[in-house]
Amino acid sequence: MLAGLWIAPWLTARIGAKRTVSLGLAATIVAFATIGELGWPLWLVPGLLTGLGIGLRWIANETWLYRLVPPASSGRVVGVHEALIATAGIVGPALAAWCAVDGRVIFAAGAAFTAAAALPLWLTASDDKRPAGEPVKPARSDRRVPVGPLVSLGMVVVAAGGIGDGALYGLFPQFADAHGLNATQTATLLMLFGTGGVVLQFPVGWFADRAGLAAAVIVCGALGTLAICGFASAAPASALAAASAVLLGGMNSSYITLGMVAAACSEKAALTRNMRLVSLTFTASSIVGPLAAGFAMKARGSDMLMWQLALMSGALAVYTLGLREGRRQPGRSSSMG
Numbered sequence: 080m081l082a083g084l085w086i087a088p089w090l091t092a093r094i095g096a097k098r099t100v101s102l103g104l105a106a107t108i109v110a111f112a113t114i115g116e117l118g119w120p121l122w123l124v125p126g127l128l129t130g131l132g133i134g135l136r137w138i139a140n141e142t143w144l145y146r147l148v149p150p151a152s153s154g155r156v157v158g159v160h161e162a163l164i165a166t167a168g169i170v171g172p173a174l175a176a177w178c179a180v181d182g183r184v185i186f187a188a189g190a191a192f193t194a195a196a197a198l199p200l201w202l203t204a205s206d207d208k209r210p211a212g213e214p215v216k217p218a219r220s221d222r223r224v225p226v227g228p229l230v231s232l233g234m235v236v237v238a239a240g241g242i243g244d245g246a247l248y249g250l251f252p253q254f255a256d257a258h259g260l261n262a263t264q265t266a267t268l269l270m271l272f273g274t275g276g277v278v279l280q281f282p283v284g285w286f287a288d289r290a291g292l293a294a295a296v297i298v299c300g301a302l303g304t305l306a307i308c309g310f311a312s313a314a315p316a317s318a319l320a321a322a323s324a325v326l327l328g329g330m331n332s333s334y335i336t337l338g339m340v341a342a343a344c345s346e347k348a349a350l351t352r353n354m355r356l357v358s359l360t361f362t363a364s365s366i367v368g369p370l371a372a373g374f375a376m377k378a379r380g381s382d383m384l385m386w387q388l389a390l391m392s393g394a395l396a397v398y399t400l401g402l403r404e405g406r407r408q409p410g411r412s413s414s415m416g
Contacts, residue, residue: 083133
């Protein structure tokens with residue numbers, strides 16, 4: 080994925096967003112088509128292709144999409160987009176459980192869904208055509224535009240989101256096992272996390288459009304901390320645990336939504352660069368999150384998972400509140416809200 084995120088701007092500048100997204104789709108289709116026929120360690124090849132495809136699609140598709148969106152409605156568009164992405168985390172496992180099929184059929188379904196995504200892509204009008212005689216802008220021209228405070232805040236937000244997202248979904252089964260939850264209860268809670276990640280992204284984006292990015296980060300950080308406290312103190316099968324799980328999943332996913340809002344609202348001349356910065360930050364932090372939480376859980380017990388999430392959410396809210404108040408000093412202005 081890191082390789083895809085890194086080379087996507089270069090490819091987009093040379094062959095266009097539509098073809099770059101198509102290459103990402105093709106890489107994923109090849110991965111799905113071959114993984115069922117291979118064994119370890121050859122599984123690494125389709126795994127690398129899957130990550131490469133995600134990275135290429137992430138930068139090329141979102142840069143293309145958000146260039147068309149007015150800043151005033153960026154939050155709502157990003158919210159809908161992230162909600163659609165989050166449905167994959169529910170639909171995929173649900174399909175596997177419902178069909179009770181082996182891995183090859185699931186991989187074939189994944190390849191079919193990926194191929195289907197190419198149809199609307201190629202039916203859209205291309206934005207890659209340039210007037211005759213217009214020179215191709217160099218891929219590095221966006222480096223002349225400085226990284227503004229909005230994008231910097233977005234990078235901090237997605238760093239917190241990546242740490243929390245990787246830790247929550249990677250280590251929650253261990254947390255659940257340590258607290259005596261059975262497989263059904265664990266799966267139900269994971270489904271509730273995913274449900275929150277789907278249904279709450281549009282409201283988060285709408286609020287960011289209305290109140291500003293900083294206000295949305297503060298509210299989401301505070302609600303995330305409240306959700307973690309409620310979840311940690313509730314009985315596993317209680318209504319409080321279910322409601323807290325939905326809210327926790329939604330607020331945990333809101334950080335990537337708000338980070339994408341920051342990039343989408345940034346200077347259009349540097350949109351590709353800003354998307355890559357936010358995406359690389361999220362990807363790197365999602366690797367660090369499970370590692371840090373894993374060491375903490377091993378040293379101090381499974382409850383450290385929730386402690387880490389609570390500290391991240393609370394610290395993010397406090398940091399953004401301080402940043403917002405600092406920007407309100409006389410003679411200074413900000414688009415962060």
